[in-house]
Amino acid sequence: xxxxxxxxxxxxxxxxxEQIIKDIIAGSIVGVVALPLAIAFAVAxxxxxxxxxxxAIVAGLIISIFGGSRVQIGGPTGAFIIILYGIxxxxxxxxxxxxxxxxxxILVIFGFLKLGNLLKYFPHPLIVGFTSGIxxxxxxxxxxxxxxxxxxxLPADFFDKWQVYFEHINDINYYALGITIATIFITLNxxxxxxxxxxxxxxxxVLTLIVTLFNIPVTTIExxxxxxxxxxxxxxxxxxxxxxxxxxxxxLVIALxxxxxxxxxxxxxxxxxxxxxxxxxxxxxQGLANIMTPFFGGIPATGAIARTATNIENGGxxxxxxxxxxxxxxxxxxxxxxxAKHIPMSVLAGILIVxxxxxxxxxxxxxxxxxxxxxxxxxxxTFVLTVVIDLTVAIEVGVxxxxxxxxxxxxxxxxHEIIVSSDDDDIENYEKLPKxxxxxxxxxxxxxxxxxxxxxxxxxxxxSAKILILRxxxxxxxxxxxxxxxxxxxxxxxxxxxxVITSGTNNEVFKVLKKHNIVSLIGEQNMHRTFxxxxxxxxxxxxx
Numbered sequence: 001x002x003x004x005x006x007x008x009x010x011x012x013x014x015x016x017x018e019q020i021i022k023d024i025i026a027g028s029i030v031g032v033v034a035l036p037l038a039i040a041f042a043v044a045x046x047x048x049x050x051x052x053x054x055x056a057i058v059a060g061l062i063i064s065i066f067g068g069s070r071v072q073i074g075g076p077t078g079a080f081i082i083i084l085y086g087i088x089x090x091x092x093x094x095x096x097x098x099x100x101x102x103x104x105x106i107l108v109i110f111g112f113l114k115l116g117n118l119l120k121y122f123p124h125p126l127i128v129g130f131t132s133g134i135x136x137x138x139x140x141x142x143x144x145x146x147x148x149x150x151x152x153x154l155p156a157d158f159f160d161k162w163q164v165y166f167e168h169i170n171d172i173n174y175y176a177l178g179i180t181i182a183t184i185f186i187t188l189n190x191x192x193x194x195x196x197x198x199x200x201x202x203x204x205x206v207l208t209l210i211v212t213l214f215n216i217p218v219t220t221i222e223x224x225x226x227x228x229x230x231x232x233x234x235x236x237x238x239x240x241x242x243x244x245x246x247x248x249x250x251x252l253v254i255a256l257x258x259x260x261x262x263x264x265x266x267x268x269x270x271x272x273x274x275x276x277x278x279x280x281x282x283x284x285x286q287g288l289a290n291i292m293t294p295f296f297g298g299i300p301a302t303g304a305i306a307r308t309a310t311n312i313e314n315g316g317x318x319x320x321x322x323x324x325x326x327x328x329x330x331x332x333x334x335x336x337x338x339x340a341k342h343i344p345m346s347v348l349a350g351i352l353i354v355x356x357x358x359x360x361x362x363x364x365x366x367x368x369x370x371x372x373x374x375x376x377x378x379x380x381x382t383f384v385l386t387v388v389i390d391l392t393v394a395i396e397v398g399v400x401x402x403x404x405x406x407x408x409x410x411x412x413x414x415x416h417e418i419i420v421s422s423d424d425d426d427i428e429n430y431e432k433l434p435k436x437x438x439x440x441x442x443x444x445x446x447x448x449x450x451x452x453x454x455x456x457x458x459x460x461x462x463x464s465a466k467i468l469i470l471r472x473x474x475x476x477x478x479x480x481x482x483x484x485x486x487x488x489x490x491x492x493x494x495x496x497x498x499x500v501i502t503s504g505t506n507n508e509v510f511k512v513l514k515k516h517n518i519v520s521l522i523g524e525q526n527m528h529r530t531f532x533x534x535x536x537x538x539x540x541x542x543x544x
Contacts, residue, residue, distance in 0.1 A: 123375075
């Protein structure tokens with residue numbers, strides 16, 4: 001079945017009272033975390049603050065009820081900021097709403113066409129490249145409010161924007177800059193005092209009160225939006241049917257980015273809870289959320305990795321947490337929105353700068369730069385194109401480059417020397433192995449299109465065994481996506497108590513595994529040149 005919501009399955013199987021209590025607590029915390037982010041993402045996208053909160057309420061509720069993940073939290077995200085700002089500039093707010101509805105329809109079609117495995121065709125360097133690029137662009141858009149510059153209209157071009165900043169370098173509002181620095185400091189460090197209350201929320205409340213009480217001269221949300229509605233109303237966007245084709249391109253961009261980010265978030269969540277999401281169901285739910293949200297004035301939504309991780313870390317394990325998150329935001333909107341208009345823009349800038357830093361994936365970026373030159377090319381090209389041109393071009397070029405470089409690597413496969421000693425008797429009768437020893441042979445190169453499938457099979461084979469022998473004689477190369485999946489899988493097995501032993505690894509693959517700390521994770525003493533030696537080593541460990 002294509003559409004099978006996780007909530008329905010969990011309700012049929014029953015949810016314990018203890019877990020419901022944990023979900024309510026986690027959902028309440030995530031609701032508080034989501035408030036400053038929803039406001040910041042909305043304002044940075046060029047819409048009024050309440051639209052971000054409405055998106056988190058409506059889309060978050062629909063995604064939790066109908067989604068394919070146990071723990072996914074939906075809402076507006078930083079990845080959409082640049083795209084939405086561009087769409088509004090070109091098509092207006094009604095154009096954005098129509099594009100969002102059309103994107104939702106496309107996402108539903110993706111789900112029913114069973115394209116939920118779309119993510120595996122996006123290599124890890126490409127994802128890191130455009131995520132890091134978006135982080136840089138978000139950071140650059142916040143400099144105006146962070147430094148308190150009085151600039152009426154910023155250029156869209158990245159380099160032109162920075163030129164304008166340097167031209168206004170003598171016009172810094174030091175009150176705004178101080179508030180921005182204070183926001184960043186509190187957001188990053190408050191967890192040392194209390195890990196349950198998000199630092200961004202504390203910074204927003206405390207600094208807004210200080211600015212209001214002492215009448216500090218900085219711009220606030222009220223400077224741009226005189227009043228902020230505290231209710232949710234249903235309305236139809238205005239558009240001409242004859243212009244519907246105009247919105248196809250922005251709708252496709254929203255749908256593609258939404259599908260990638262939501263499935264990526266679900267995959268990350270699976271790794272954190274040891275679960276398995278239903279990707280096609282998740283796409284349908286994301287589509288339904290984006291179809292319905294614009295009728296209430298909301299903007300595009302997708303799975304939010306940071307909020308989903310917060311949910312998991314606080315004990316959320318069912319969609320009930322996501323539902324409570326939406327209810328929490330609704331109550332805040334109904335009773336506390338008058339306070340929101342006093343929020344300084346420099347506070348939102350500080351929050352978004354931290355978001356950009358967390359999005360940057362600088363560790364993965366540096367790791368890929370140290371690896372294969374093929375992955376390096378995809379990473380850097382995607383990153384530069386995202387920053388200088390736009391995300392759509394970056395993804396298109398990144399995918400094409402990945403495909404071309406993969407074909408080049410496949411053409412060079414015969415240059416890799418496989419280490420197979422003459423004393424390898426190529427034991428095939430696995431049934432003679434002692435109980436507790438499992439064997440899995442990887443049948444070809446580990447690259448972005450096969451990495452996830454191999455990782456799942458290795459995990460499935462090894463999770464019930466005491467020792468898993470991985471035959472790697474046919475693994476001619478391994479790319480960054482496979483390294484990412486392979487490391488995660490081996491660590492999961494190790495944490496589960498399974499010992500991993502390898503055999504037949506070629507020189508090039510061994511060097512890559514060593515460079516990325518996988519050799520130390522497995523243990524060099526558990527990596528053998530031949531299958532026979534690997535089996536003897538496994539037997540000695542069982543008999544010990």
